Amino acid sequence: MSTRTSKVSVSSATRVASKTASKGASSINTKTVPDDEKDAAYYVTPEFIYGGPFIPVKKPSPFIDSITPMNVPLQGTFTRSFAYISLKDKLPIIITQVIDDLSKKGGGPDVQQFLEKVTKMKNDLMTNKDYDLFTIDTPEGEKWNTWIENLVNKKYYNNTWLFTECYVYRRLYEGCELADSLKSYDYFAEKKKQSFHGNLKPMCRAAEKVVTMLSVSDKDKRKADFMTLLKLALWANKCDLSFSVGAEVTLGGTEDEEDEDAPPPPPPPPPPPPAKGKRKSTEPPKPIKVSSEPFQMILDLKDKLLVDDSGKIADQIVTKAENKQAAIDGNTVFKQKCSCHRLAKSFGVPICEEEAPPPPPPPPEGATEEAAAEPEIPKIPCPAKMTIPHHVMFDIVCDNAGYELFADLCFATFLLEQKIVQMVRFHVKKMPWFVSDVTMADFKYVIEAAGTASFSCTVPGPPGPEGNVEMQTITADNLNSLGKQWSSYLDGGEFVVMDEDYWTYPHPYCEMKKYDYNMYRKLQYTVGILFKGDLNYRKLLAGRNVNPYSGLEPNLQGFIPAPIIAVRTVKSEMICGLSKGKFDVLNKQDPNWMRSGDYGVIQYCPKAEPLKSMTQTCSTCTYQKPFIAVTFTKRSLTIFFGALN
Numbered sequence: 152m153s154t155r156t157s158k159v160s161v162s163s164a165t166r167v168a169s170k171t172a173s174k175g176a177s178s179i180n181t182k183t184v185p186d187d188e189k190d191a192a193y194y195v196t197p198e199f200i201y202g203g204p205f206i207p208v209k210k211p212s213p214f215i216d217s218i219t220p221m222n223v224p225l226q227g228t229f230t231r232s233f234a235y236i237s238l239k240d241k242l243p244i245i246i247t248q249v250i251d252d253l254s255k256k257g258g259g260p261d262v263q264q265f266l267e268k269v270t271k272m273k274n275d276l277m278t279n280k281d282y283d284l285f286t287i288d289t290p291e292g293e294k295w296n297t298w299i300e301n302l303v304n305k306k307y308y309n310n311t312w313l314f315t316e317c318y319v320y321r322r323l324y325e326g327c328e329l330a331d332s333l334k335s336y337d338y339f340a341e342k343k344k345q346s347f348h349g350n351l352k353p354m355c356r357a358a359e360k361v362v363t364m365l366s367v368s369d370k371d372k373r374k375a376d377f378m379t380l381l382k383l384a385l386w387a388n389k390c391d392l393s394f395s396v397g398a399e400v401t402l403g404g405t406e407d408e409e410d411e412d413a414p415p416p417p418p419p420p421p422p423p424p425p426a427k428g429k430r431k432s433t434e435p436p437k438p439i440k441v442s443s444e445p446f447q448m449i450l451d452l453k454d455k456l457l458v459d460d461s462g463k464i465a466d467q468i469v470t471k472a473e474n475k476q477a478a479i480d481g482n483t484v485f486k487q488k489c490s491c492h493r494l495a496k497s498f499g500v501p502i503c504e505e506e507a508p509p510p511p512p513p514p515p516e517g518a519t520e521e522a523a524a525e526p527e528i529p530k531i532p533c534p535a536k537m538t539i540p541h542h543v544m545f546d547i548v549c550d551n552a553g554y555e556l557f558a559d560l561c562f563a564t565f566l567l568e569q570k571i572v573q574m575v576r577f578h579v580k581k582m583p584w585f586v587s588d589v590t591m592a593d594f595k596y597v598i599e600a601a602g603t604a605s606f607s608c609t610v611p612g613p614p615g616p617e618g619n620v621e622m623q624t625i626t627a628d629n630l631n632s633l634g635k636q637w638s639s640y641l642d643g644g645e646f647v648v649m650d651e652d653y654w655t656y657p658h659p660y661c662e663m664k665k666y667d668y669n670m671y672r673k674l675q676y677t678v679g680i681l682f683k684g685d686l687n688y689r690k691l692l693a694g695r696n697v698n699p700y701s702g703l704e705p706n707l708q709g710f711i712p713a714p715i716i717a718v719r720t721v722k723s724e725m726i727c728g729l730s731k732g733k734f735d736v737l738n739k740q741d742p743n744w745m746r747s748g749d750y751g752v753i754q755y756c757p758k759a760e761p762l763k764s765m766t767q768t769c770s771t772c773t774y775q776k777p778f779i780a781v782t783f784t785k786r787s788l789t790i791f792f793g794a795l796n
């Protein structure tokens with residue numbers, strides 16, 4: 152795989168992405184359906200002719216010269232939408248990069264087969280064909296085929312953008328699953344690693360401050376730091392390689408932008424007051440200079456944060472965590488002893504003699520053999536009835552590896568060190584996804600690399616009392632100690648990493664209950680779920696172009712397993728929760744603002760569906776199949792319960 156990628160700073164990521172897109176598109180030697188003129192020609196050319204060559208039958212074009220109408224799912228057929236651009240320009244380039252890298256890598260016939268399949272998929276995408284079915288023979292492959300067969304629109308552009316993008320990434324990975332020499336191969340791995348190393352400087356700078364926020368602090372400081380670290384996690388979402396079409400995105404700026412480490416310029420003079428009676432100016436705001444120092448960046452981007460619920464989130468998550476702890480402390484039903492017995496049973500190890508329950512009483516005299524053989528009903532309560540977890544936990548549905556994961560880990564560390572929660576569950580992807588999304592391997596890589604990275608540079612320190620600026624040295628020491636801390640959290644079970652199937656399904660989250668009830672139930676144990684990034688946001692809003700002034704809660708359409716925190720930089724045309732008039736002002740300033748990744752939101756829905764004990768029991772207790780997910784670490788063992796439908 153080629154290790155060379157172009158490098159862009161966050162501010163220029165969009166520019167480069169669109170440049171790369173058009174460059175890449177022109178080098179792809181295949182007819183693209185949606186180019187306006189070609190498109191018209193394509194749909195006018197008849198597939199067959201009735202009664203001779205003189206009666207052409209025009210195929211109806213699915214393409215509509217429009218933005219996505221309100222409340223309709225984002226879809227490639229709206230030629231003035233970003234979904235269209237993404238399918239037309241971005242996705243083919245990402246697929247081409249995979250093909251190119253693997254072609255260079257070379258390999259046997261199975262790799263050739265992979266390349267043929269992927270090339271066909273790219274052509275199908277570019278000519279708006281029907282999806283092919285999966286050939287992989289697994290229960291998950293079968294599920295995908297059922298979903299495809301049940302679709303009304305099976306074409307790449309005609310179906311929802313969400314389904315098509317997920318389908319493409321899933322099919323890419325199918326190619327690896329089918330090729331012996333590519334099993335568990337990650338064609339995006341090098342890019343993700345480069346993106347980590349390209350951001351060492353901002354990580355080292357951020358780590359210097361993060362370590363000062365960890366010792367247990369008073370209420371006000373804790374709240375302020377909570378909010379700051381959530382914002383650090385927000386702006387880290389700019390580092391996304393699917394958005395930049397594989398070009399490395401660094402917070403450090405490109406070489407010619409490095410002068411941002413210079414002391415800040417004096418503030419500009421205040422603008423003249425607006426003339427009386429004049430309407431608010433809709434002129435685009437002057438481009439602001441954004442620092443590569445992550446905490447300064449938060450301040451620089453203050454006005455780009457369109458919804459900021461971080462204060463409310465800090466207050467409410469702490470309160471919910473305290474309440475959960477009280478419930479755990481007061482819970483007499485599931486004491487450790489019961490769990491030990493159940494686990495011992497589940498894993499077939501003998502129960503300690505003293506602890507073992509008394510042997511069952513002998514069958515009463517005269518009882519039939521059948522009755523005597525009745526299974527013993529254990530005295531421990533049924534896991535499916537369990538409604539209180541063993542730990543106060545918080546969940547993060549991760550997005551990108553590299554710098555974004557670093558920022559998420561910092562936030563998680565804060566929650567643990569401030570004793571707000573005792574466990575953080577990270578949800579990652581089972582396969583390479585949207586270029587830079589975190590997989591299990593990426594998670595381990597980032598932690599190890601943070602623990603061992605070496606870095607040193609000098610930057611101007613904060614101005615002294617007389618405005619004098621002294622240079623200070625930044626090293627990787629604090630990043631290293633964070634990395635080591637994270638490794639020990641993994642060993643100790645404070646960090647749990649899970650790669651459930653649902654995160655790579657093409658379904659919006661409001662359908663989780665229908666497609667994966669146990670996943671929904673698992674999420675119900677937590678005090679809050681942080682959903683990172685644009686794709687997660689799209690899934691939260693069911694992929695629709697919702698009313699920008701509507702609230703988050705109604706748009707979740709019943710997906711409320713726990714309080715939801717949505718943190719994303721805006722990279723696609725959907726948003727909710729804006730204050731009155733804001734959407735119109737932003738549109739007037741820049742019609743493409745939602746495609747820029749320059750704006751962000753931190754949104755909160757406090758509502759949560761209480762976890763009820765299940766009507767079904769599980770086989771540990773009676774006769775039905777239990778669902779038990781177990782996470783082992785050196786120092787602890789965690790179990791999540793549910794029951795299979």
Ligand SMILES: O=P(O)(O)OC[C@H]1O[C@](O)(CO)[C@@H](O)[C@@H]1O
Binds near residue numbers: 241550684722
């Ligand atoms: O990493 P994030 O924030 O989920 O962003 C991914 C986004 O980028 C895109 O690839 C668009 O550029 C979208 O498909 C997607 O919404």
